[in-house]
Amino acid sequence: MFYFLIQMANTYSQLxxxxxxxxxxxxxxxxxxxxxxxxxxxxxxxxxxxEKLMILNGMADHVHILVGIKPDKCISDLVRDIKSHxxxxxxxxxxxKGRFExxxxxxxxxxxxxxxxxxIVYIQNQEMHHKKRSFQSEYLGFLKAYxxxxxxxxxxxxxx
Numbered sequence: 001m002f003y004f005l006i007q008m009a010n011t012y013s014q015l016x017x018x019x020x021x022x023x024x025x026x027x028x029x030x031x032x033x034x035x036x037x038x039x040x041x042x043x044x045x046x047x048x049x050x051e052k053l054m055i056l057n058g059m060a061d062h063v064h065i066l067v068g069i070k071p072d073k074c075i076s077d078l079v080r081d082i083k084s085h086x087x088x089x090x091x092x093x094x095x096x097k098g099r100f101e102x103x104x105x106x107x108x109x110x111x112x113x114x115x116x117x118x119x120i121v122y123i124q125n126q127e128m129h130h131k132k133r134s135f136q137s138e139y140l141g142f143l144k145a146y147x148x149x150x151x152x153x154x155x156x157x158x159x160x
Contacts, residue, residue, distance in 0.1 A: 017109065018111050020142065021062065024102060025103070026135065030060045049081065107139060
């Protein structure tokens with residue numbers, strides 16, 4: 001019996017992840033006056049980690065990020081770095097009174113290539129979507145659509 005070892009010259013992948021996370025207590029702290037600056041900063045964090053930012057947008061209380069990631073990237077590490085560096089940036093810039101923090105946890109949803117254009121439009125139109133639907137409803141919709149088991153009591157921190 002003969003065995004052949006086939007070696008790949010490189011690793012090729014196409015992995016897209018839709019990240020969603022909220023301001024601590026779902027407070028509406030991300031103001032229009034500086035959100036573009038924040039989004040550019042978050043984009044820099046993602047690019048500095050050699051990942052591909054597809055789109056970033058959100059509302060005053062949460063953000064959506066579509067990112068193309070490499071197979072060796074730990075999603076939790078990426079989100080941790082985005083949250084920690086961006087909250088430090090917001091606090092250093094004194095964009096908010098008091099201390100800015102992101103809520104613990106996040107949503108990470110895999111996205112097929114065929115749905116990337118549709119999701120980009122969805123993220124671009126956050127303001128329009130949230131005229132009709134709350135963040136909580138939107139997030140629950142993602143969890144149900146992706147058939148993710150969850151405990152409702154652990155989803156959202158109360159506004160304090």
